[in-house]
Amino acid sequence: GIQVEQSPPDLILQEGANSTLRCNFSDSVNNLQWFHQNPWGQLINLFYIPSGTKQNGRLSATTVATERYSLLYISSSQTTDSGVYFCAVGAGSYQLTFGKGTKLSVIP
């Protein structure tokens, strides 16, 4: 099956700093999603981005499908951005395969 690797595994930021999270995947995909798991365990959809670039407020994402990676940018981080960020990919009609996540801690 598809392998998904996320980096870095852990990230500590000062409030207001910017960051880039990376997701590498091992095969062609037609579905790529970024999620934020908050401290209460909820998985919140951030982006559905099998290719191209999208922006939503302070967050943006880029997927380069031909090179099998995706990037999530967080600008002007806030303490509420803390949590775990997951990249998940799918190929064909198959289910999503998740990476192990990046644990982000934003400190005041």
Added chain:
Amino acid sequence: DSGVTQTPKHLITATGQRVTLRCSPRSGDLSVYWYQQSLDQGLQFLIQYYNGEERAKGNILERFSAQQFPDLHSELNLSSLELGDSALYFCASSVGSGTEAFFGQGTRLTVV
């Protein structure tokens, strides 16, 4: 709010027991997925249903089973529970296979 509803939110039960987790997908979504999130295994795909039929199976134990009903809600049945089954169980739904999936808030199962 993702539109996917899972009940119950929390469940505490003893080893050897059986429990049923329920999921109502978003309106219009035909695909339902079940995932298990444990500390050591991360988010693992269990099983997928599409319009009432099983579509794909992942790392689902034989003690676990699921079904999707005509009204498209789904149930995950966990039997002969072991301590290691303690985890957060998520349901997700999408319009079809391979389209954007939305997750419920999860059911936190604790086996004691």
